[in-house]
Amino acid sequence: MTTTVKEKNKKKTGKAFLQVGQEEATPGTSKISVSDLNLFYGEKQALFGVSLDIEEKKVTSLIGPSGCGKSTFLRTLNRMNDLIDGVKIAGDIVIDGENIYASNDVIKLRTRVGMVFQKPNLFPMSIFDNVAYGPRMQGIKNKKELNKIVEESLRGAAIWEEVKDRLKTSALGLSGGQQQRVCIARAIAMKPDVILMDEPTSALDPISTLKVEELITKMKKEYTIVIVTHNMQQAARISDKTAFFLNGEVVEYDETNKIFSTPRDQRTEDYVTGRFG
Amino acid sequence: MRKMKDNLLHGLLWFSAILSVAVLVMIVGYIFYKGAHLISFEFIFGDYSPTGGGGIWPMIVTTIYTIVISLIIATPIGILAAVYLQEYAKQGRLVKVIRFATESLTGIPSIIYGLFGAVFFVTTLKLGMSILAASLTLAIIVLPVIIRTTEESLKTVPPTYREGSLALGTTRLQTLYKVILPSAMPGILSGIILSIGRIVGESAAIFLTAGTVAAMPEGLLSSARTLTVHSFLVTQESGDIELAAAVGIVLIVIILAINLIATYISKKLNKADY
Numbered sequence: 278m279t280t281t282v283k284e285k286n287k288k289k290t291g292k293a294f295l296q297v298g299q300e301e302a303t304p305g306t307s308k309i310s311v312s313d314l315n316l317f318y319g320e321k322q323a324l325f326g327v328s329l330d331i332e333e334k335k336v337t338s339l340i341g342p343s344g345c346g347k348s349t350f351l352r353t354l355n356r357m358n359d360l361i362d363g364v365k366i367a368g369d370i371v372i373d374g375e376n377i378y379a380s381n382d383v384i385k386l387r388t389r390v391g392m393v394f395q396k397p398n399l400f401p402m403s404i405f406d407n408v409a410y411g412p413r414m415q416g417i418k419n420k421k422e423l424n425k426i427v428e429e430s431l432r433g434a435a436i437w438e439e440v441k442d443r444l445k446t447s448a449l450g451l452s453g454g455q456q457q458r459v460c461i462a463r464a465i466a467m468k469p470d471v472i473l474m475d476e477p478t479s480a481l482d483p484i485s486t487l488k489v490e491e492l493i494t495k496m497k498k499e500y501t502i503v504i505v506t507h508n509m510q511q512a513a514r515i516s517d518k519t520a521f522f523l524n525g526e527v528v529e530y531d532e533t534n535k536i537f538s539t540p541r542d543q544r545t546e547d548y549v550t551g552r553f554g
Numbered sequence: 555m556r557k558m559k560d561n562l563l564h565g566l567l568w569f570s571a572i573l574s575v576a577v578l579v580m581i582v583g584y585i586f587y588k589g590a591h592l593i594s595f596e597f598i599f600g601d602y603s604p605t606g607g608g609g610i611w612p613m614i615v616t617t618i619y620t621i622v623i624s625l626i627i628a629t630p631i632g633i634l635a636a637v638y639l640q641e642y643a644k645q646g647r648l649v650k651v652i653r654f655a656t657e658s659l660t661g662i663p664s665i666i667y668g669l670f671g672a673v674f675f676v677t678t679l680k681l682g683m684s685i686l687a688a689s690l691t692l693a694i695i696v697l698p699v700i701i702r703t704t705e706e707s708l709k710t711v712p713p714t715y716r717e718g719s720l721a722l723g724t725t726r727l728q729t730l731y732k733v734i735l736p737s738a739m740p741g742i743l744s745g746i747i748l749s750i751g752r753i754v755g756e757s758a759a760i761f762l763t764a765g766t767v768a769a770m771p772e773g774l775l776s777s778a779r780t781l782t783v784h785s786f787l788v789t790q791e792s793g794d795i796e797l798a799a800a801v802g803i804v805l806i807v808i809i810l811a812i813n814l815i816a817t818y819i820s821k822k823l824n825k826a827d828y
Contacts, residue, residue, distance in 0.1 A: 355721060357717065357720070357721060360716075360717070360720065362644070362645070384723050384724070384725060385723070386723075387720065387721055387722065387723035388722075388723035391721065391722070392721040394714060394717065394718065394721075396714065398712070398714035398715060398717065398718040399718075400715060400718065400719070400733055400737075401736075401737060410719070410722060410732070411722035411723065411724070414722065414723070414724045414725075414728050414732070415723070460718075463718075463722065464721075464722070467722060467723060
């Protein structure tokens with residue numbers, strides 16, 4: 278396939294890291310290792326031999342024009358594509374040394390790999406119930422414990438101060454930006470290691486976008502974050518590493534500043550300088 | 555010229571709206587005009603007397619019986635079937651066939667159901683002419699209504715709810731029970747209200763399966779007479795339009811009351827401020 282030599286090498290080092298230092302959670306360790314991932318929607322192939330290593334406690338952004346497969350790729354990481362009929366997947370995705378497609382425990386996978394969607398998708402319940410939803414479904418019933426989880430999660434998503442007096446009111450009464458941060462809190466409440474974000478700010482105004490971006494930068498101290506974004510400035514602002522997708526392939530994957538200042542591939546340069554997309 | 559066309563259309567819309575309301579008002583008005591003077595405490599709560607002057611309490615009780623029992627049978631089955639079709643089944647040929655069948659079932663005249671009920675429930679299953687046989691028949695009549703409306707309301711639940719819930723590591727059953735069904739509840743309830751209308755308004759199928767015994771039913775296996783059947787019979791036997799109209803008034807009030815209660819419950823379930 279089209280993986281470059283450099284990426285192949287990186288894959289190897291990534292695996293070596295995993296074997297040696299699996300327990301350590303230092304930034305830079307490979308958290309997710311994807312090798313030769315192919316994905317088909319029925320007959321149509323959407324991902325071609327994608328291989329990349331996502332590093333622990335860093336923000337990795339996936340950029341590329343619409344329909345390039347970046348969202349599809351993101352959704353393979355918590356197996357959300359399983360919900361679509363006729364999806365076939367070949368290749369390996371290893372998270373913390375475990376091949377996530379080898380086991381059938383999607384439930385456990387999704388508690389470890391949280392997700393925030395393009396549009397805020399809070400349930401028609403109170404703010405409290407939304408954040409407590411995941412833990413409750415895991416069987417946590419203790420009121421004190423739930424209160425603690427909800428407060429911590431909302432604080433973690435930098436929205437506690439804004440909603441602490443209205444936890445029992447409908448979550449749908451919040452503004453779009455607030456809703457999206459509650460969505461992040463809802464994901465945090467599961468205490469995941471990895472958080473996937475699928476264009477989390479595309480439905481938000483500039484100020485809310487800024488708040489969510491600040492939040493993401495803060496969150497990488499604790500979580501490994503993979504974010505799909507259409508907004509290249511955003512990728513440049515918040516991410517440590519950037520992967521450029523085109524037509525279902527990873528064209529280039531490197532440190533974010535390299536991708537934006539000295540890309541190796543002509544297509545990457547054309548895209549980041551705004552010549553297409 | 556364009557202005558004139560606009561006015562014309564406007565007038566036509568008004569006319570249609572007023573016409574449909576007027577017809578409704580006329581019918582209800584006529585029924586009240588004919589029957590209102592017969593309504594009394596004795597008429598509603600009194601026992602039936604074949605010689606005239608009696609009440610219709612046994613028929614009211616029978617009507618409520620048939621509503622409750624047929625809904626107890628049809629609602630869970632209908633909701634489960636709709637959930638299966640919409641959420642679990644692979645959208646292929648089989649599902650298409652089932653959908654087509656349920657849609658066709660809604661169009662079959664109720665007398666056919668009545669005949670089926672009379673042959674199957676009354677005779678083959680030896681339930682006799684009874685409230686139970688009638689309720690089972692009615693359950694079959696309203697089943698497609700409940701399935702269709704439930705399916706439609708499941709379709710309106712945003713797929714993002716489903717994704718959001720599953721992404722939090724919940725099982726499909728938890729997602730269904732905690733997120734999808736509650737959001738679909740108003741639609742499901744309106745399906746149930748429609749079904750109640752269908753049950754209360756039914757006469758032919760009940761006539762054939764529950765019989766016409768005008769006495770307080772002793773149990774589910776006794777033959778009995780519902781309000782609609784009574785209304786039909788008094789017109790048929792004695793030509794007493796006024797009595798039939800009085801029965802009609804009671805029917806209208808019952809349906810109105812049930813609708814109000816159902817809307818109230820639906821609002822409660824929505825907790826209003828969500």
